[in-house]
Amino acid sequence: MDVRELLEGVKNQSVNIEEAEQYLKELPYQNLGFCRLDHHRALRNGFGEVIYCEGKATEHLVKIYQSFQARRENVLGTRASQEQYQAVKAAVPEVLYDSLGRTLKLQYEKPQLTGEVAVCTAGTSDIPVAEEAAQTAEFFGTYVNRIYDVGVAGIHRLLEKTEEIRRANCVVAIAGMEGALGSVVAGLVERPVIAVPTSVGYGANLHGISALLTMLNSCAEGLAVVNIDNGFGAGYMAAQINRLGVEGGRR
Amino acid sequence: MDVRELLEGVKNQSVNIEEAEQYLKELPYQNLGFCRLDHHRALRNGFGEVIYCEGKATEHLVKIYQSFQARRENVLGTRASQEQYQAVKAAVPEVLYDSLGRTLKLQYEKPQLTGEVAVCTAGTSDIPVAEEAAQTAEFFGTYVNRIYDVGVAGIHRLLEKTEEIRRANCVVAIAGMEGALGSVVAGLVERPVIAVPTSVGYGANLHGISALLTMLNSCAEGLAVVNIDNGFGAGYMAAQINRLGVEGGRR
Amino acid sequence: MDVRELLEGVKNQSVNIEEAEQYLKELPYQNLGFCRLDHHRALRNGFGEVIYCEGKATEHLVKIYQSFQARRENVLGTRASQEQYQAVKAAVPEVLYDSLGRTLKLQYEKPQLTGEVAVCTAGTSDIPVAEEAAQTAEFFGTYVNRIYDVGVAGIHRLLEKTEEIRRANCVVAIAGMEGALGSVVAGLVERPVIAVPTSVGYGANLHGISALLTMLNSCAEGLAVVNIDNGFGAGYMAAQINRLGVEGGRR
Amino acid sequence: MDVRELLEGVKNQSVNIEEAEQYLKELPYQNLGFCRLDHHRALRNGFGEVIYCEGKATEHLVKIYQSFQARRENVLGTRASQEQYQAVKAAVPEVLYDSLGRTLKLQYEKPQLTGEVAVCTAGTSDIPVAEEAAQTAEFFGTYVNRIYDVGVAGIHRLLEKTEEIRRANCVVAIAGMEGALGSVVAGLVERPVIAVPTSVGYGANLHGISALLTMLNSCAEGLAVVNIDNGFGAGYMAAQINRLGVEGGRR
Amino acid sequence: MDVRELLEGVKNQSVNIEEAEQYLKELPYQNLGFCRLDHHRALRNGFGEVIYCEGKATEHLVKIYQSFQARRENVLGTRASQEQYQAVKAAVPEVLYDSLGRTLKLQYEKPQLTGEVAVCTAGTSDIPVAEEAAQTAEFFGTYVNRIYDVGVAGIHRLLEKTEEIRRANCVVAIAGMEGALGSVVAGLVERPVIAVPTSVGYGANLHGISALLTMLNSCAEGLAVVNIDNGFGAGYMAAQINRLGVEGGRR
């Protein structure tokens, strides 16, 4: 029922004033709530919700997964620990855990993977963050091409993959230590690059601040940055961009 | 001529070995160079090049603009000073300067503006950065909707614009001081948001570091960040994303 | 006995010079000590003292609580660990522990809760800090309205609570990650807002420094900030401000 | 006209559906806007608006002051330069400038100053920030007691003023260099203290960061902090707190 | 034997050239070594050596203490752990451990304690650092007056001790959190003050950096600072200064 229908209901007295008043009182927030749902529906519908597991009490997490199980809805948990997985699994046996990317997934219906996002890492130690990004993008229906261990200190490894990387609608470039991968990749492709600094390294890497600064100061065009180790954030935004490429947007 | 053709030429002796050797020796780099040109063509062709003017010697800048003038090619200068403008204008009278966004433009052929990018600012002091972003996006053929002075301390001003902002293929959210605009906007829309921290503020704003950190730590989904005051970077990436929405990408 | 009485006692020789000299020698410090007690009485009398438990040796803590028990006086311990609670409880069975806010309370007489302070959090992970703030304010006789999980990335959740928040004499706004809650709340209310950054987050949140900077740079009016995770400090100051609203101050 | 009246108008057909639809469509935002105005009215009505002058173009500033002049409304400009003052004065001769606090004031009707706020500084170099705070509080109808140059390195100067400082509903403590004034003051009074770090000092003062950290880490109770050199923010919040003391709040 | 004696020995042939050559070759380094020993003798003779235990392998530490035991020489270990103490005690039963100041002492001959150094702390959590300072100064023959828990948030506690503190040849002021004790003390006394920031606190105390900055920016005269938690450094320098007061220096 939209506002006009309501008003006509009031006019023809099929809706009484108290009901209408209550409805209208909540309208702005319902609208906002609706928008939010609509927003989520656009990206998530058929895919499910996302839960940030780190720091959540285990009993709360179990309840959350049980509520999704009850509705047979998909849910993606990020930064889930092995212990959280064990506890959830005991209650919800169909839950799937990836110990590398630390995702904890209920997926009653698998999305068709479309488009293409390339997820690249500089080293092997960056792979956990990359898996969080890749699995997030896949959860939202994105086809992901994983291209790992192509750091700039051995530039030929990256160059060999240039054609593959260029094919993607969006590239996620993940690197710790000096964090230079993003700049080199952005110089090679014409699609947007999301750079993820990782905390891999020691000493003057300052727990990832060094790689973060590198990426923010990139002189390459077409690069934006997310928080240190934030694979989820990069995977989510890559899925948004990929969707634009797959479905088209406003012309 | 591709490699197979070349080899057949060698075999049937229409190409001699010295020529083939020379060609093959340069092949990787020509290929790489070619890719780069191709990359640029995809985004820039018909639009022109971009010059970062800050710190460039005036006489060099004049020569650069003269060379574009000679070929009647478009060029967008960023961070150009009033002095640089005066010097270039003396030699290239058709150059256009925007003192707010500090862009210095030669545009012999205007692109048709397609799609839609929303460029939002928290305050009026953020407008110079916003103009750099907007004019960059426009230079690359993007239709831009400017939504200025919608900072979160007066949240209703932003909420009034929600529908407009949601319409865009990509949103650029620009804010100094506490830099919270990006998070609120990203919570309202389903398209990717590029957040630009500005150096607007004083004291603990640390010349924009504070707003930068705010944006990197956003708990909203679908947000990535560029360097402080980097309107160009945001406008360029917004144009890339908008293009995906307008033209579609890999499906 | 004030100074004039003393001097008259000296003059009429009811007080001898040695006594008067001794009294006058201690006067400034006794006065200062007295003032301090007076200060505490004004805010704390009938409520009790506050003990910062973190880092205190367990045997010392037990003795402190036993001395309050002996005098049947109220005391509020903050940042108490589960272990400290167990040890104190063994000796002082009537002690109450809140594992969320980590408060350890002896309260022989409950204050009547007056006025109203709103304690808001951006997320659920900020609740421990919020509980420390709320329980501190309550210990000093403040009525507290808890409004949790109203972060700015889902702005409608906060807007729904606007009227409630406006009702309070003082608002405590608690947020980690990007820390933008304080700015938005301060833009919505006319009462003072005390912002508490929390260490919730990772990477570029720099253990709460990011949220702290956000709050210090707020462009909203009527906002001041306490140390990272300092729920106690915010709750105490909120109680001071609430008291002004309840009892009135200098006109 | 409230919602119930509107609905009754629809029902009894004194309001047609199109009008009602339009009204309801704008309702949430008008409501929010209204709230904001209401909020401002509560604190500011009869006092006027506040303009942050730093960085504003002179011609814009002149227009703003002319519009207030036209409505004979009060306005307080902060961080105004001598040049801005000269330009505004040429157009609006009744404007008043304070070169110490850098305020630029139009005040057609002076508020009665009520309650009491103490504005204290550690040194004489902190006085410009103090004047911004004091003049802001006065603009909003607060009686201000200035207590300058009572830094902790000569503790007796501060102690002499203890009684005066205790009398206030709220204390603003302003200090650069080591910034210890706030802690000592908060230990002496029972009212809330707003601490303002200043950029006074050199070397390891890090442009005020040192004093800011000192204040945030205060072990005294009842202290909150605003941005470096933010006299306006402290004066505004002090006026809010003072108002609670003068008018009383929710009981 | 000095150089002239040696040369005369060569001339009169009581010393042969090879011996003289060898002696002269080592002379500069022996001299330097000698100076160092001499330097140490001046301050340490009769007192013993100092060992920084933290990070030392237990077996090495045991050997070091055994060698001092063998020569019945005094030695002061700093930052010794309980485990190190146990291991050393098993081999050298006369070793003494102070678990508060974490000192591990062999003292076959106790120095007479002369002069006076006041060691003051702001809070009770600063006492371990204070004990390291006090026990170091005592090891080098200094009479130490401990004045603990006189932080500036309760300024009268400090003022009561003013006369005592003024009596000392040198004051050590130890404080964490806001670290303001040093400034207030230096304003009260005419002797040099050595300020020691401690890592006591949380959040924006940045593990002691905040207190360190406070102390470096003190506007009080006669204050110098050592590293965070460096009780040893302060105690050693206080002993040096006290010695000047006890023995007199160059006039």
Add this chain to the structure above:
Amino acid sequence: MDVRELLEGVKNQSVNIEEAEQYLKELPYQNLGFCRLDHHRALRNGFGEVIYCEGKATEHLVKIYQSFQARRENVLGTRASQEQYQAVKAAVPEVLYDSLGRTLKLQYEKPQLTGEVAVCTAGTSDIPVAEEAAQTAEFFGTYVNRIYDVGVAGIHRLLEKTEEIRRANCVVAIAGMEGALGSVVAGLVERPVIAVPTSVGYGANLHGISALLTMLNSCAEGLAVVNIDNGFGAGYMAAQINRLGVEGGRR
């Protein structure tokens, strides 16, 4: 007149009660003030006061110097600019300015210089800070030995001066860039060393923070540090320590 005299005056009625009351009311503060004067007398008597000129308004500074001139008292201004000097000189012709150390001195009576303080610099660019230190120490009656340009990168230059440096009651070691001078000097002498980091250098010197950190982390014993470029602070404390050596202290 002390308290006992006063009381006896009251008793024998040579002092009336009102006078006595007024006197006693001010006593604690006069006492504190007196202590401060006494403190200053101990160090400064016959020497004069110190004025920090930087940031002081020129007309205020002139008045301050005129008031010293009127009483023919000594005064030492630090961080005085050439402009301040010109203005003061016009009013007080006998003022003396040192453009290197930026001191501005009125000295009607020169103190006899006693004891010895060595002021050492690493390079020639550190000399302005050294002169501030040396002239401050001299103003307070200290004999100063200047040993400039003995930085550790040419270690022999320093070693040649070892005997001279050892002779001093206190050493001031001033260095920018890597700031290592303090450690090496403290390893060579048995007297306290006050290290002054300077802002000399560029890039990663972080305006003196690098040298400051070096000095705070010195592994040499007997070293404390003052703020960056704080020659005055080092010179003052060196004078305090030298005085202990010259006059002796508590034994």
Add this chain to the structure above:
Amino acid sequence: MDVRELLEGVKNQSVNIEEAEQYLKELPYQNLGFCRLDHHRALRNGFGEVIYCEGKATEHLVKIYQSFQARRENVLGTRASQEQYQAVKAAVPEVLYDSLGRTLKLQYEKPQLTGEVAVCTAGTSDIPVAEEAAQTAEFFGTYVNRIYDVGVAGIHRLLEKTEEIRRANCVVAIAGMEGALGSVVAGLVERPVIAVPTSVGYGANLHGISALLTMLNSCAEGLAVVNIDNGFGAGYMAAQINRLGVEGGRR
């Protein structure tokens, strides 16, 4: 087979076009790969590869070592833990572990050690980093002279070693705390010095940042710096420089 041979094979039809096409397609990358191998061969051939063990999964590490064992090739693991050593040893018994330098070595053929590199440390706590550097340089055929515990606070210890240090083709200077060793050493020798800051220290050493800054700001000529605790990096570069000295380079 080089390109010319290939082309001649095509021309004379000893190579068919498909084979040639395949070969040429991979050529640039094989070339790049070859270059990389060639680069490694120049430095490493006969010596083996390097593995960064920290953070590597144990089972992966075991496989890596087994593959080297299978080919009887040398390999140097750095930052290997005791646990990793145990696991590798179980599978590859001839592996050698150094618990000080944390290297894990398979060396079927020992290189002849030539030239000379001096590896110096300031203290004994820096030795683990020094051993990583020394063992790395030795692995690549460098003769290493270890000169430990020659920190600048006891400058004579270093000076005694001057001649030895000067003899080396390259010096590695390793220091934590104030990190001044590099400057002093670079002032004494004419060969390049590689400075390694270590994380040894506490408080204001900021986990090695202080020593790092010291070294970067050295006013000595001929000094460059690697990451905190990066013994491997220094040892590797020292081996490169030593090789130039041993074999000579381009003239």
Add this chain to the structure above:
Amino acid sequence: MDVRELLEGVKNQSVNIEEAEQYLKELPYQNLGFCRLDHHRALRNGFGEVIYCEGKATEHLVKIYQSFQARRENVLGTRASQEQYQAVKAAVPEVLYDSLGRTLKLQYEKPQLTGEVAVCTAGTSDIPVAEEAAQTAEFFGTYVNRIYDVGVAGIHRLLEKTEEIRRANCVVAIAGMEGALGSVVAGLVERPVIAVPTSVGYGANLHGISALLTMLNSCAEGLAVVNIDNGFGAGYMAAQINRLGVEGGRR
């Protein structure tokens, strides 16, 4: 005359004791001084001295150059301003100034340039630092190959130069902004790479700190770093390394 000769002179009485005593007293320092001269001779002889001009008083600088002119010795000034050049030129007309690299050179005898050092920059804005490096290396007799504007965002430009860069005995890699050039270059060559971060960039480049951190965290082997903008330091060390390659070192 060495020590043995001296002693024999004493023995046979051709040298008297007073002369010998004086000679021996100065020996260690003369030796050290001599070593320093010797050190300089090894690298500098025939080339001249180096003067850091920045911050030097103009009259001092003129005198320095006049003294070199008088002896017809070479000297290289770094960071010389245009004003300094004008003043020196007036007195020493044969001085040569390079306004790009800001070097101010007297070179009566040009060294033969031997070996090869490659000086590479990422962008054109890094060229001033590169010229300081190149001209420094040339001053010390190094043949320099300048390879400018080969930043990693256009990786093919760098790859085209790979062979050239590999030819050098040492590579200097200069980059601002993200500073990634060093890592990529070090991955391509087998010679040592000296990385120079520059302050080119804005915002999160933190005046070069970002590029500095990038380079320190490089995962490429064979890379060390100098201070931000320190072209001289890199050029000097490159000349040292090149010399080893040209002349050979200890084998």
